[in-house]
Amino acid sequence: MSETKSGFGKGCHLHLIDGSGFIFRAYHALPPLTRKSDGAPIGAVSGFCNMLHRYVEGNTGPDAPTHVCVVFDKSGHTFRNDLYDLYKANREAMPEDLRPQIPLTRRATEAFNIACKELQGYEADDIIATLACQAREAGGRVTIISSDKDLMQLVGGGVEMLDAMKNVRIDHEGVEAKFGVGPERVVDVQALAGDSVDNVPGAPGIGIKTAALLINEWGDLETLLDNAEKIKQPKRRQTLIDNRAQIELSKKLVQLDCNTPLDFTLDDLEVRDPEPEVLLGFLAEMEFRTLTKRLAEQMGAAAPEIDDTPSQPAAQEAPEQPAIDTASYQMVSDAETLQAWIERIRERGYVAVDTETTGLDEMVVDLVGICLATDPGQACYIPLAHKAEGGEGLFASDDLAPGQMPLDAALKMLKPVLEDGSILKIGQNMKYDAKILKRYGIDVAPFDDTMLISYALNAGLHTHGMDALSERYLGHVPIPTKELLGSGKSQITFDLVPLDKATAYGAEDADVTLRLWQVLKPRLHREKVATVYETLERPLAPVLAEMEMHGIKVDRDTLSRMSNAFAQKMAGLEAEIHELAGETFNVGSPKQLGEILFDKMSLPGGKKGKTGAYATGADILEDLATEHELPGRVLDWRALSKLKSTYTDALQEHINPDTGRVHTSYLQTGANTGRLSSTDPNVQNIPVRSEEGRRIREAFIADQGKTLVSLDYSQIELRILAHVARIDSLKQAFHEGQDIHAATASEVFGVPLDQMTPEIRRQAKAINFGVIYGISGFGLARNLRIPRAEAQGFIDRYFERFPGIREYMDQTVAFGQEHLFVQTLFGRKIHTPEIAAKGPRAGFAKRAAINAPIQGTAADIIRRAMIRMPEAIAGIPAKMLLQVHDELVFEVDKGAEEALIKAARDVMENAAEPAIHLDVPLVVDAGQGANWAEAH
DNA sequence: CCTGTCACG
DNA sequence: GACGTACGTGACAGGG
Numbered sequence: 001m002s003e004t005k006s007g008f009g010k011g012c013h014l015h016l017i018d019g020s021g022f023i024f025r026a027y028h029a030l031p032p033l034t035r036k037s038d039g040a041p042i043g044a045v046s047g048f049c050n051m052l053h054r055y056v057e058g059n060t061g062p063d064a065p066t067h068v069c070v071v072f073d074k075s076g077h078t079f080r081n082d083l084y085d086l087y088k089a090n091r092e093a094m095p096e097d098l099r100p101q102i103p104l105t106r107r108a109t110e111a112f113n114i115a116c117k118e119l120q121g122y123e124a125d126d127i128i129a130t131l132a133c134q135a136r137e138a139g140g141r142v143t144i145i146s147s148d149k150d151l152m153q154l155v156g157g158g159v160e161m162l163d164a165m166k167n168v169r170i171d172h173e174g175v176e177a178k179f180g181v182g183p184e185r186v187v188d189v190q191a192l193a194g195d196s197v198d199n200v201p202g203a204p205g206i207g208i209k210t211a212a213l214l215i216n217e218w219g220d221l222e223t224l225l226d227n228a229e230k231i232k233q234p235k236r237r238q239t240l241i242d243n244r245a246q247i248e249l250s251k252k253l254v255q256l257d258c259n260t261p262l263d264f265t266l267d268d269l270e271v272r273d274p275e276p277e278v279l280l281g282f283l284a285e286m287e288f289r290t291l292t293k294r295l296a297e298q299m300g301a302a303a304p305e306i307d308d309t310p311s312q313p314a315a316q317e318a319p320e321q322p323a324i325d326t327a328s329y330q331m332v333s334d335a336e337t338l339q340a341w342i343e344r345i346r347e348r349g350y351v352a353v354d355t356e357t358t359g360l361d362e363m364v365v366d367l368v369g370i371c372l373a374t375d376p377g378q379a380c381y382i383p384l385a386h387k388a389e390g391g392e393g394l395f396a397s398d399d400l401a402p403g404q405m406p407l408d409a410a411l412k413m414l415k416p417v418l419e420d421g422s423i424l425k426i427g428q429n430m431k432y433d434a435k436i437l438k439r440y441g442i443d444v445a446p447f448d449d450t451m452l453i454s455y456a457l458n459a460g461l462h463t464h465g466m467d468a469l470s471e472r473y474l475g476h477v478p479i480p481t482k483e484l485l486g487s488g489k490s491q492i493t494f495d496l497v498p499l500d501k502a503t504a505y506g507a508e509d510a511d512v513t514l515r516l517w518q519v520l521k522p523r524l525h526r527e528k529v530a531t532v533y534e535t536l537e538r539p540l541a542p543v544l545a546e547m548e549m550h551g552i553k554v555d556r557d558t559l560s561r562m563s564n565a566f567a568q569k570m571a572g573l574e575a576e577i578h579e580l581a582g583e584t585f586n587v588g589s590p591k592q593l594g595e596i597l598f599d600k601m602s603l604p605g606g607k608k609g610k611t612g613a614y615a616t617g618a619d620i621l622e623d624l625a626t627e628h629e630l631p632g633r634v635l636d637w638r639a640l641s642k643l644k645s646t647y648t649d650a651l652q653e654h655i656n657p658d659t660g661r662v663h664t665s666y667l668q669t670g671a672n673t674g675r676l677s678s679t680d681p682n683v684q685n686i687p688v689r690s691e692e693g694r695r696i697r698e699a700f701i702a703d704q705g706k707t708l709v710s711l712d713y714s715q716i717e718l719r720i721l722a723h724v725a726r727i728d729s730l731k732q733a734f735h736e737g738q739d740i741h742a743a744t745a746s747e748v749f750g751v752p753l754d755q756m757t758p759e760i761r762r763q764a765k766a767i768n769f770g771v772i773y774g775i776s777g778f779g780l781a782r783n784l785r786i787p788r789a790e791a792q793g794f795i796d797r798y799f800e801r802f803p804g805i806r807e808y809m810d811q812t813v814a815f816g817q818e819h820l821f822v823q824t825l826f827g828r829k830i831h832t833p834e835i836a837a838k839g840p841r842a843g844f845a846k847r848a849a850i851n852a853p854i855q856g857t858a859a860d861i862i863r864r865a866m867i868r869m870p871e872a873i874a875g876i877p878a879k880m881l882l883q884v885h886d887e888l889v890f891e892v893d894k895g896a897e898e899a900l901i902k903a904a905r906d907v908m909e910n911a912a913e914p915a916i917h918l919d920v921p922l923v924v925d926a927g928q929g930a931n932w933a934e935a936h
Numbered sequence: 937c938c939t940g941t942c943a944c945g
Numbered sequence: 946g947a948c949g950t951a952c953g954t955g956a957c958a959g960g961g
Contacts, residue, residue, distance in 0.1 A: 685945085
């Protein structure tokens with residue numbers, strides 16, 4: 001190989017900085033500082049910047065580096081977890097106020113104009129090892145700035161370590177002093193001694209001292225293990241023989257990988273001076289007064305103004321933003337213009353993104369254009385697949401409209417930006433855009449989502465759609481979709497919209513999204529829901545996207561056969577009903593049915609609602625069934641009609657022709673409590689309670705060679721109630737694995753468990769549910785169909801027996817009245833403004849306030865499980881398909897069922913930890929089968 | 937578009 | 946003392 005003239009080589013000196021080490025030192029060295037303007041935690045960033053500054057200042061003289069790089073860990077799964085799933089398993093979770101600071105330390109590094117590297121699937125140590133090896137081979141010098149002893153194996157041949165805090169250099173001798181062996185044998189000692197911090201097992205009972213002794217005696221680990229029988233000390237001998245596999249595994253875990261696949265070379269790491277404007281801009285943004293001033297002086301630049309006045313709510317927040325003007329947006333038609341936008345995005349570090357498509361079903365529609373915004377008022381639209389006008393009348397041409405970039409070329413330019421880990425993509429309902437772009441080969445990350453931010457802030461106060469948010473927070477009504485596409489029969493798709501109108505509409509969406517983000521994002525910290533957003537909302541979106549795109553297989557023939565059978569039965573029932581009524585009428589019309597029942601037939605109990613129509617709900621018809629045959633027939637007809645229209649017919653329409661599967665959409669912000677909702681189709685209300693309905697689940701099947709597995713939390717809400725209301729007897733019943741409804745019945749009605757009857761248990765079960773819903777005598781009476789006084793007696797006895805529950809309810813309502821919101825155990829806020837109302841509305845709000853922390857905590861727990869699930873089952877050929885509030889449905893290769901159940905159950909049962917330790921165990925039941933009916 | 941009804945947790 | 950009441954959802958049909 002020939003020497004390039006400016007390449008890294010002899011005379012060069014590479015500094016490799018362990019970024020994570022810097023961050024943790026900075027975090028622990030400083031008090032929990034917050035940024036003055038918005039309260040964001042900033043202590044670790046401050047310490048990190050000071051350390052970088054001190055480091056840069058010290059880089060003078062003959063020891064100064066020619067090349068430098070800060071290396072970070074990329075969170076998540078590494079190849080070591082594939083070797084040993086417990087690797088680093090007893091690491092404590094990252095402190096919640098540190099997590100949001102990590103991306104800022106990356107930005108800080110870049111602001112100092114120092115190369116900043118990380119790699120998915122590898123630890124920082126491996127990247128450092130690879131770079132150190134490359135530099136050593138090239139004949140250069142290397143200094144690793146870290147105090148991590150794992151890196152000592154790299155020392156030697158021009159590689160040294162530097163503990164920046166103690167300012168101690170560690171060379172060959174230093175390593176020997178620490179490990180008792182030279183760097184080349186450090187891994188052998190570590191393999192034997194293990195490491196409790198990283199959870200490397202090693203050989204039990206052997207520490208560094210003994211390990212070094214053994215290695216020095218036998219030369220290396222392999223020789224030692226091959227000759228283990230010859231060791232004199234019986235205990236040591238036995239340990240080495242018994243644990244050989246574990247020791248060999250440990251060596252693989254501690255051995256750093258010098259061949260990580262890097263997409264850059266040493267030459268990319270050359271030392272560069274910081275750009276004063278960029279660095280000072282960043283420091284000012286962080287509101288570091290002292291450091292900004294000092295560096296401005298050193299660089300001979302003007303210190304930027306720091307505005308750290310705490311932002312006031314409402315109008316003052318964004319005082320001088322340009323008005324939203326759709327005429328100012330730019331249409332991007334060529335690569336040069338797009339390149340200019342990309343450069344602006346890279347400068348900014350973030351961009352609002354919106355995609356325009358031919359419809360709403362992300363699994364079917366085509367991408368039509370992409371909108372970007374970098375600053376308020378600075379937005380563009382990139383049309384990519386608009387159809388040319390022309391053709392006759394409604395028939396549009398198949399040709400593309402002129403003035404558009406080729407779709408492939410535009411995506412090729414945008415992909416690196418959309419996937420760049422250092423550029424934040426901002427969207428409104430980003431899951432939608434991410435799914436679309438995923439189908440075009442682009443994995444959008446990282447991202448923020450204004451819809452999710454709004455939900456974390458204001459669940460219960462208002463909805464979180466863009467139009468509503470824009471009107472509320474920006475005082476601006478965006479161009480209505482209707483205006484652009486029309487509605488009803490004459491509605492057109494976006495690809496038929498003229499380019500100028502599409503630009504106004506699309507770019508406006510991106511502009512509005514960016515402005516919303518600027519208004520809402522800072523509020524997360526102020527409202528103390530940043531953790532909710534960052535741990536329960538944002539990371540769930542990609543998990544849901546994955547589930548939705550995978551879908552579940554649904555068998556059309558099964559549904560079709562059932563539809564036919566239902567139709568036949570309904571026709572028979574309809575004839576009977578008309579016969580009984582003495583005339584034909586529309587059985588499906590509650591209005592006509594009410595008139596038949598109560599006017600023509602004069603049955604008792606006719607009550608008119610507010611619209612003047614008779615009520616004909618199931619409860620009323622059930623009461624009437626004792627009087628006449630007709631109501632019972634109508635109930636049967638309604639049951640079949642429901643199953644047919646909502647399930648056996650409608651589900652067939654939702655089978656995707658390409659995949660043969662049904663792809664639901666989960667709405668993360670639909671339910672105020674933190675629950676998900678599911679649409680198109682709703683997979684969370686597939687029948688299960690009636691035998692006939694349950695058969696619909698037989699149509700939800702596993703693919704060839706696979707099995708459906710269902711895992712569901714047992715009684716999760718009652719367990720949470722026992723915890724939050726601190727009911728010892730309930731907690732104990734759960735610890736003992738008792739039937740909780742029977743136990744409740746026993747407590748409340750004084751019936752010994754061995755004399756329990758199904759009827760008494762049923763009543764206790766109704767009370768238990770009632771409690772969760774904010775019980776009332778009226779409600780329980782109606783549910784159990786017993787006199788109200790009797791129901792009230794049950795409730796009184798229940799509260800007498802469990803006084804803690806009444807206290808919980810009273811305290812929760814009082815909290816709600818004081819704050820106008822209630823909270824889950826994980827800090828999710830559910831606003832309950834109506835609790836201050838007078839009249840019946842307050843009653844609703846009170847019951848909702850009692851229920852919300854319980855239902856919401858359960859929702860948070862399964863969210864945590866879902867977020868952790870992809871990593872937990874990464875080694876198992878399985879996919880998570882569905883969530884039904886307390887149930888997760890998976891599809892797994894035959895043979896791997898038990899492995900999946902073990903892994904998924906573990907995640908679900910421990911999902912509250914470590915944030916919350918419940919006083920009751922969470923229990924997960926599992927089932928499996930060829931279809932959902934069998935698995936559930 | 938609203939209401940009633942009914943499917944689920 | 947009367948009022949109206951179980952909590953959280955989504956889909957469909959009928960009818961204005």
